[in-house]
Amino acid sequence: MALRSTFAGFNTAQLAMAASQRALDVTGQNLANINTQGYTRQRLDLTSISPEGASISSSPYDIKVGQGVQMEEIERIRDPFLDVQYRNQLPKVGTADAMDAILAEIGNVFDETDKNAVCQKLSNIISQLQVMASPDNAATSTSDSLVRSACEIFLDTIHQNATDIKGVQKDLIQKLNESVVPNVNTCLEQIRNLNISIKNSQILGNPALELQDQRDELIDALATYFPIDVKYTTENYGAGISVDVLDISVKLKDGTKINLVSDDMRGSIEIKTTPDANGVPGNPVSLHFMDTEGNKSIDAADMLENGVLKGDMDMVNKSEVYDNPPSDTKGIGFYIKGLDKFVAQFAEIMNKWNEPNGKLFETSDGSDEFTASNIVVSDAWMSGEAQIKIQKTGDEDLSTDYTNVLQMIDDLTNTRFAVESNGEQVFKGTLAEIYTNLWNTQAIERQASSTILENHQTVADQISNAKDSVSGVYMDEEVMNLMRFQQSYNAAARLMTTLDEILERLITGTGVVGR
Secondary structure, three states: OOOOOOOHHHHHHHHHHHHHHHHHHHHHHHHHOOOOOOOOOEEEEEEEOOOOOOOOOOOOOOOOOOOOEEEEEEEEOOOHHHHHHHHHHHHHHHHHHHHHHHHHHHHHHOOOOOOOOHHHHHHHHHHHHHHHOOOOOOOOHHHHHHHHHHHHHHHHHHHHHHHHHHHHHHHHHHHHHHHHHHHHHHHHHHHHHHHHHHHHHHHOOOOOHHHHHHHHHHHHHHHOOOOEEEEEEEEEEEOOEEEEEEEEEEEOOOOOEEEEEEOOEEOEEEEEEEEOOOOOEEEEEEEEEEOOOOOEOOOOOOOOOOOHHHHHHHHHHOOHHHOOOOOOOOOHHHHHHHHHHHHHHHHHHHHHOOOOOOOOEEEOOOOOOOOOOOEEEOHHHHHOOOOOOOOOOOOOOOOOOOHHHHHHHHHHHOOOEEEEEOOEEEEEEOHHHHHHHHHHHHHHHHHHHHHHHHHHHHHHHHHHHHHHHHHOOOHHHHHHHHHHHHHHHHHHHHHHHHHHHHHHHHHHHOOOOOO
16 A cells, blocks of 8 residues: 655645635635625635546555645625616616605695795685675775785795796706716716726736625616616636626616626716707706717617606606606606696686786786796786776676676686696696695605605615625624634644654654664
């Protein structure tokens, strides 16, 4: 029987000590980054070295023993399935969050608990008309002035609301231009740069695990803006060198995929706004993707299924029943047009019952259509040329006949009007109800969006917790690893000491015949 190589045991012990030392280094790295955002727990992969080749003494009785341990690689502990689930959930959270934020701003405009609320101002007009219809104040210029003053205050509130709602739309367009789009393009550029750095590091034999963590953080951030498809492939450079190649595509509703990142190339996004008469950017807003080859997509504003961009684009462009054809989202335009309908109905009531004594309200821009922005008290009423007519035409000799004012009051208070769009009835109710319907609709939409956001966020948090359970660093587990690898190191050192004692005995205590 052949003797085992004298120093084979030393080599086994040395490999074991080196592996234990490297495992301790990895554990220390994990503990050092226990609070680092986006850090993924690392692990040293070990494999047993099996005997290779044949021995001249090989026989059924020649027992083979392994040659120690080999360090394969240090890898990140991640679950690709959870990564995909998480990135599929993030766009849903992004959509709900974007819409909820805008609805909250609109809710501040329609805050009827405020003392300057529209319904309170409308009630003041009705009260002044009721005073005008009393015998003591009938046909007096003072009562007419009081009604006009109440109307001016009412219109000031209407104008402010219109300005505030359009301000929400303007701010959203500005956010898209100055924040959302630049953030997405910056994210794509950073991912591209990391791809290059990771590739260069891997060619030199460095796995670049920390750089991969940074890239995954950016990919997760990108997934909040729109649905993405992430694919990794391996590119072989020969001599046992291979690198990871990353491709990221945006997924549209119709199944189309537009490649935004491919290795060291990246695409971009851009939006285009429609300027108003004053050159101020307005809606509709179009969205375009440029792929890695520089090809520009058609308008994809309505082709995203989820994401921050989906929520923002829907809120800035869509008006639901007021769109032609009707859309599926009550965006900012829904409330702008709803307020316009309310104002137009108010002006129609007041002007109708004052004919032919002159119009009480007119438009500031000379158009035939009243809106919340252009309605003003007519010049004729302001100058006194026109006044509110208290009697029906032809009944001026009946000083106690307040039919006209009473009819005006009744229309402002009790008559139910149908609000229509595209030939379909949108809502039917009194003038006050037309306005409060906007308020109620916003409250319902906000409640729904908040609930949806909470539900999607809960699911995202559950997936995130599952990811952390796999990829996160836990103090107790790492401390146990420290103890385990320290014991392994000590055992390997003890093996080497034992082998040294055996070798010393072999050299000094044997080999001299007759000693």
